[in-house]
Amino acid sequence: MSHDPACVFCGIATGAIPATVVARSDRAIAFRDLNPQAPTHVLVIPLDHLTSAAHAGTGREAAATLGEVMRLGVEVAAQLGLAEAGYRFVINTGREGGQTVEHLHLHVLGGRQMTWPPG
Numbered sequence: 279m280s281h282d283p284a285c286v287f288c289g290i291a292t293g294a295i296p297a298t299v300v301a302r303s304d305r306a307i308a309f310r311d312l313n314p315q316a317p318t319h320v321l322v323i324p325l326d327h328l329t330s331a332a333h334a335g336t337g338r339e340a341a342a343t344l345g346e347v348m349r350l351g352v353e354v355a356a357q358l359g360l361a362e363a364g365y366r367f368v369i370n371t372g373r374e375g376g377q378t379v380e381h382l383h384l385h386v387l388g389g390r391q392m393t394w395p396p397g
């Protein structure tokens with residue numbers, strides 16, 4: 279695994295920084311957002327440091343990592359009872375995407391009606 283010692287989400291991935299973990303796999307981990315924007319707000323991250331979706335690459339390794347992040351998000355949404363009513367996946371990417379933590383993360387938001395367009 280490659281980790282950035284200055285990255286807070288790498289700290290969560292290694293267990294050095296505490297988080298409320300809801301699921302994990304060999305490539306990804308899911309934990310509660312510190313500042314939830316919905317009744318359920320979970321983040322799913324790859325265990326390896328990846329700055330953003332724009333840094334993920336487009337090859338087989340990227341497909342495996344991005345696929346696993348989304349697969350674990352689907353698993354967590356079902357586990358937390360969101361599947362029937364529905365939920366939202368968001369991946370903010372870069373400056374105009376509104377990304378604030380530079381380690382790729384999938385937001386899983388649910389438990390309320392979402393609106394469109396997003397802000």
Ligand code: 5GP
Binds near residue numbers: 309311312377378
């Ligand atoms: P972004 O704006 O980059 O898409 O989302 C970053 C998210 O990470 C925000 O929703 C923020 O609340 C969350 N966050 C930032 N620092 C921490 C932390 O140390 N622990 C947890 N659990 N969430 C964090």
Ligand code: ZN
Binds near residue numbers: 281326
């Ligand atoms: Zn990181």
